[in-house]
Amino acid sequence: MANVYKNAGFNLSTTNLTTVYTCPTDRTAIIKSIQINNDHSGAIQTEISVTDTSASASFKIYHKDIAADTTDNGVVAPLVLESGDIVKIQVDTANKIEGMISYLEIFDEKSA
Template identity: 50%
Template structure:
């Protein structure tokens, strides 16, 4: 088992739902922080969802209006994504939300058995 510390940039260039982080089936992600920036002069609604592929379901984990010219933390506790899970975001306005996801990837591909 290996642990790699990583980050993934976010740039929501449409108002459609965008997959921003996908966990490989041979790994688990421990998401420490999801930080977004609204650099525009108006608030932007942001919805964050997790698709749990083992349950074939998508769950909302955050809905908030990100104030104008503000950086906001989306989660306040650790978020675990299991193999195959997908983190998704939907912005109310295109080309205004960007940010970063900081996480640890626990890779089980080298395990025996």
């Protein structure tokens, strides 16, 4: 197995549920952090959900009003994703939330 540390930035331009990361085929991902920055003058309601594609189910893992001009981490412990699992974020104010996901992708050579 090959391990690759990565990051992916996001800028939420809509209030719709938005995919910010999908675990690639033949990989497992360990999400270390989801840094969320509110660049607005007021609090913004933020929700993070994970779609477990093997179970055909979605789970809300974070729900918080992020205060004005602050940053928060959307995960408090490592979050393990399997191939095809999806991280989505929804906010109640567009164009004010941005952030970075830091993760480790582990390539499963046996599944390739």
